[in-house]
Amino acid sequence: MRYSPLWECYQNQAKLTEFAGWMLPAQFAGLTPEHQAVRQRAGLFDISHMGQIELQSPHILEDVNPLVPTAITQLKPGQAQYTVLLNTLGGILDDLIIYAQGEGQIKLIVNAACTEKNLKWLHQHVPRAVLQPTAQALIAVQGPHATGILQTLTPTALQTIPRFGHTIISTKFGHIWVARTGYTGEDGWEIQAEPTVGQALWRELIAQGATPCGLVARDMLRLEAGLHLYGQDMDESSTPLEAGLGWLVDWDKGDFLGRGGLIAQKSQGVAQKLVGLIGTGRRIFRQGYPVRAQGQTVGRITSGTLSLSVGRPIGFAYVDTPWTALGTPLTVQVREQELPVTVVKRTFYTRTG
Amino acid sequence: MALTYPVELHYTATHEYVALTDDVAVVGITAFAVEELGDITYLELPAVGQTVSRGERFGTIESVKAVSDLYAPVSGVVTAVHEELLDAPERIASDPYGNGWLLKIRLTHPEETEKLLTAADYQAHLGG
Numbered sequence: 001m002r003y004s005p006l007w008e009c010y011q012n013q014a015k016l017t018e019f020a021g022w023m024l025p026a027q028f029a030g031l032t033p034e035h036q037a038v039r040q041r042a043g044l045f046d047i048s049h050m051g052q053i054e055l056q057s058p059h060i061l062e063d064v065n066p067l068v069p070t071a072i073t074q075l076k077p078g079q080a081q082y083t084v085l086l087n088t089l090g091g092i093l094d095d096l097i098i099y100a101q102g103e104g105q106i107k108l109i110v111n112a113a114c115t116e117k118n119l120k121w122l123h124q125h126v127p128r129a130v131l132q133p134t135a136q137a138l139i140a141v142q143g144p145h146a147t148g149i150l151q152t153l154t155p156t157a158l159q160t161i162p163r164f165g166h167t168i169i170s171t172k173f174g175h176i177w178v179a180r181t182g183y184t185g186e187d188g189w190e191i192q193a194e195p196t197v198g199q200a201l202w203r204e205l206i207a208q209g210a211t212p213c214g215l216v217a218r219d220m221l222r223l224e225a226g227l228h229l230y231g232q233d234m235d236e237s238s239t240p241l242e243a244g245l246g247w248l249v250d251w252d253k254g255d256f257l258g259r260g261g262l263i264a265q266k267s268q269g270v271a272q273k274l275v276g277l278i279g280t281g282r283r284i285f286r287q288g289y290p291v292r293a294q295g296q297t298v299g300r301i302t303s304g305t306l307s308l309s310v311g312r313p314i315g316f317a318y319v320d321t322p323w324t325a326l327g328t329p330l331t332v333q334v335r336e337q338e339l340p341v342t343v344v345k346r347t348f349y350t351r352t353g
Numbered sequence: 354m355a356l357t358y359p360v361e362l363h364y365t366a367t368h369e370y371v372a373l374t375d376d377v378a379v380v381g382i383t384a385f386a387v388e389e390l391g392d393i394t395y396l397e398l399p400a401v402g403q404t405v406s407r408g409e410r411f412g413t414i415e416s417v418k419a420v421s422d423l424y425a426p427v428s429g430v431v432t433a434v435h436e437e438l439l440d441a442p443e444r445i446a447s448d449p450y451g452n453g454w455l456l457k458i459r460l461t462h463p464e465e466t467e468k469l470l471t472a473a474d475y476q477a478h479l480g481g
Contacts, residue, residue, distance in 0.1 A: 015391075026391075027391065030392070031391070031417060032392070200418050215416070216391065216392075220417070275355060281395075282395040282396060282415075282442075283394075283395050283415065284395070284415060284417065284420075286420070305417055306394045306395075306417065308478045335413070335420070
């Protein structure tokens with residue numbers, strides 16, 4: 001079992017859970033207050049379990065470009081791109097954010113459970129690059145007040161940094177790296193710092209008004225925002241075209257690993273797609289529950305919850321393509337009941353302002 | 354966050370409690386069950402007049418985290434159902450042994466109550 005560098009900041013304040021080999025906070029004050037804090041003010045998450053990999057080579061963006069379906073060579077230092085690593089068949093090895101740092105350096109933030117697999121893959125496919133996995137503290141501060149709260153720590157004008165921008169800022173605790181990214185559907189920041197600096201930041205951000213939040217709230221927030229969870233909503237058996245990530249594929253960028261598989265799938269037509277489903281009542285659709293139409297199973301739930309933002313059950317499911325048009329009525333088999341649902345866009349919640 | 358198990362109640366290994374008064378059992382779920390479930394989202398209970406049998410499923414409780422069946426601690430006839438909780442099942446968490454009660458059952462086999470666990474037995478079952 002692995003413990004975050006922030007562990008001692010919250011070990012007596014949180015209900016804990018195991019996730020991807022790490023002991024992490026599931027919940028602090030409770031799902032409802034934590035969710036509300038992120039949607040209305042600011043929430044604080046320990047995400048130190050996420051894989052952090054630094055890569056360096058003289059032409060690092062060109063070296064990594066063939067591993068992802070998205071064109072990344074145009075990224076400037078201080079910019080970032082969400083994308084996926086694909087296997088040779090076009091299956092998704094992981095989703096990640098690539099942060100361009102200049103001087104032949106990039107930083108990858110990847111899923112905890114995929115870190116080792118990704119390191120192997122990168123060693124194999126980018127042999128020229130120097131790979132350095134790091135284990136710093138990673139903190140996310142998310143919500144409409146997040147930028148204001150982080151601004152109290154630094155003279156750097158944070159409002160000038162766009163979404164997916166990142167930079168190093170000076171604080172009274174030392175220099176820290178901040179990126180305007182997140183997994184909640186809100187404005188917010190992800191912060192990387194040395195473990196002891198991370199601990200001081202964790203306490204300071206709480207003192208400035210951020211509410212500590214756990215993985216239970218994080219899962220609902222990301223699902224409401226239409227964001228995928230790797231291992232649940234996609235894995236190596238799903239392609240970006242099936243997972244609703246076709247927008248990541250730049251067909252004109254030249255060859256990349258998995259391109260042939262994606263072209264074949266595109267020409268044959270995708271058999272199933274990840275869709276959003278919304279229901280009524282209070283019962284949650286859970287991973288693996290069958291999705292049905294006209295008495296036949298036409299899909300399977302991958303994620304679901306009873307959304308606090310929407311007030312209804314929501315979820316994602318892989319559904320056979322003929323049943324994926326927006327507005328299509330389907331049912332979900334929830335144990336002994338067959339509950340009506342409607343196919344909707346996967347983004348259930350969009351922040352205003 | 355210490356969980357309590359009142360000594361005047363009886364318990365099952367499946368985390369229901371029973372408050373006995375003459376031949377009526379008030380049934381709910383224990384503080385341990387509430388803690389394990391987390392945020393409760395859905396509750397399904399039988400209708401008044403329905404017969405339940407000891408050890409058989411009488412309902413379902415769901416949380417954001419899990420789905421759990423509810424098992425009858427005793428056999429009998431359902432004489433009352435806590436209907437307000439069906440629309441607001443999250444209220445169970447604030448007072449599981451009081452206002453979080455689920456069912457009242459008129460016992461048809463009172464001798465079954467001897468098979469229920471005491472608070473001490475139940476805590477031993479929970480592992481301390």
